[in-house]
Amino acid sequence: MQKDLKSYFEETEGTGIMATADAAGNVNAAVYARPHVLEDGSVAMIMRDRLTRKNLLENPKASFLFMEKGPGYKGCRLYLTRTGEESDVEKIRSMKRRCPTTDADPDNTDLYLVTFRVDKTLPLIGAGDGK
Numbered sequence: 471m472q473k474d475l476k477s478y479f480e481e482t483e484g485t486g487i488m489a490t491a492d493a494a495g496n497v498n499a500a501v502y503a504r505p506h507v508l509e510d511g512s513v514a515m516i517m518r519d520r521l522t523r524k525n526l527l528e529n530p531k532a533s534f535l536f537m538e539k540g541p542g543y544k545g546c547r548l549y550l551t552r553t554g555e556e557s558d559v560e561k562i563r564s565m566k567r568r569c570p571t572t573d574a575d576p577d578n579t580d581l582y583l584v585t586f587r588v589d590k591t592l593p594l595i596g597a598g599d600g601k
Contacts, residue, residue, distance in 0.1 A: 475548075475588070476507035484538040484545060488515065490525035498525055505534065505548070505586075506565055512553065514585045516562055523582060526552045532586065537594060545594035550586035557582050 488502040500522050505513035513534075517523045526532060530552035538544040562581045592598040 474507075475511070475513070475591070478546070479504040479507055479536075482536075482538055484536055486537075487535045488522055489533045489535070490522050491529050491531070492525045493528040498522060502534070504536065508585070512585050512587055513548065513550065514565070514583050516566065517582050517584050518580055519582065523555075523584065526584060535594070543595050547592045547594060548586075548588055549590040549592075551589055553585050553587050555582045555584040 482504070484504070486502045486504060487499050489497060489499045491497045498521050500520075502515055502517075502522075505515050507513050515534075522532075532550045532552065534548040534550060536545045536548070559581070562583050565583065
């Protein structure tokens with residue numbers, strides 16, 4: 471990528487898709503917001519206790535596809551390995567980029583901050599240099 475991941479995800483709007491698989495190889499894809507890029511270069515995603523998180527507990531490998539808002543096919547693909555998670559409500563709340571939810575958990579207590587090592591970054595289209 472031309473920009474570093476931290477500035478890229480802070481400055482670029484778009485749609486993200488997280489793909490995971492369970493221990494048996496059954497796949498799932500879900501819409502996710504832009505990841506938070508941490509100081510050490512790892513990324514973090516705020517997740518509910520649903521299928522994506524369940525799959526990551528069984529199989530730590532994931533792929534995140536990000537398509538930039540606008541014409542054409544611009545974006546990136548991140549190949550990830552889950553390295554941990556935490557459920558500190560205040561930390562998660564401070565990292566959220568949008569308004570609090572109005573669903574069944576208005577206090578956002580059923581959330582996890584899941585961290586990943588970035589194993590490889592590729593452009594949205596093409597092979598790229600495979601960093």
